[in-house]
Amino acid sequence: MQQNNRKRIMAMCMAFLILMVLFYLQIYLITNIHHNCSGNGCSVCAEIHMAEAIIQQIGSAIQAVLFLIAFLCFITESISIVNQVNLFNTPVKMKVRMND
Numbered sequence: 001m002q003q004n005n006r007k008r009i010m011a012m013c014m015a016f017l018i019l020m021v022l023f024y025l026q027i028y029l030i031t032n033i034h035h036n037c038s039g040n041g042c043s044v045c046a047e048i049h050m051a052e053a054i055i056q057q058i059g060s061a062i063q064a065v066l067f068l069i070a071f072l073c074f075i076t077e078s079i080s081i082v083n084q085v086n087l088f089n090t091p092v093k094m095k096v097r098m099n100d
Contacts, residue, residue: 025051
């Protein structure tokens, strides 16, 4: 049980770190988008391009994960609806004869 809690805490920490990286990259882009460029070999421009690439890579992964989560939620709800339909079947509806 403790191992399961440890995994859950690590997953939450990783998700929090990824969100913080995305947040700080966005802040960096907003603050440095209109900098005084020194031309070829500008280090700020290189960092801006790298930050944009990281945001695009993480962003596409987040879309795939959200799609997977939505699909799993749909499947689990579908299964629970099927189980609830079976609850409405009574012996009278099924015309079962109960001889004691």
